[in-house]
Amino acid sequence: MDGTERPVQKPKNLRRRKKMYSGKKRQTTRKGLIMTDETRQIGFIPMSKNGRRHDKRLLDKVDIIRHIPPEVTIWADTGFQGIDKQHPNTQIPKKGTRKRPLSPEQKQENKIISGIRITVEHAIAGIKRLGCMTQILRN
Template identity: 40%
Template structure:
């Protein structure tokens, strides 16, 4: 199935090596929306692995991916699966996806990617509430509008998770098989969008 989805160019890219490669592969893309998604895994018996996979955000043991989606809900970028404790920004930095996206392509993300806007000029994030202060009404309105535009990445995640193999608790012990399941589920979702 993975080969077929690859021939149909439905699989998301795992690594973009240069800006030229990005423009060649995705010439029509004007915005990329980054967000993290987690899936539950069986609780490891080893205490070190338990700490490694425990996600404080989800209050359970998880594996995490960062996706890059378009406004049309297509998933074009997907990182390798990592343990649930890894922070979104750290995982995105280690995957080195943002550095190879051209400046004319707008990058949007959640507050989990705070600090990315200081490194790249084409990154847009919502306003963060200052410590001990409040956001102004204008900032709140801008955050609402930003959220309305960014929600398509959540719709893309919901489309991927239609396939129960990436939603249910993962119990398989084959190394990196969960990563391939996510890749194929994203490819099937993209293929579904192309056919619709």
């Protein structure tokens, strides 16, 4: 599971423009979630929302977690902190801080998680290569 952003045309209305502005991409965007399996098959793409919205908040709004069976493992990135309280079988990389850096075991675990999660990134890249999630949405 991962989120991706798609650029949109700037709205004339300033209030709407502020809601759609993504500081990460420095442009007005729409954000969408993508759920895939280990074979890069797209399982679910919900409706896109304003680019300012965080990945976890978007996931809570869609409320898809309750439909995923407990025996299915969710491999998510650090943008979905707190999802492990909603779903028992979740793998999220650990975060280190200056005061508490990651131990070598935690770094090795993060490498394993990122090795499995790369299939989601490849699926997103495939969607963007097709052009259905990269070109500016003009409706």
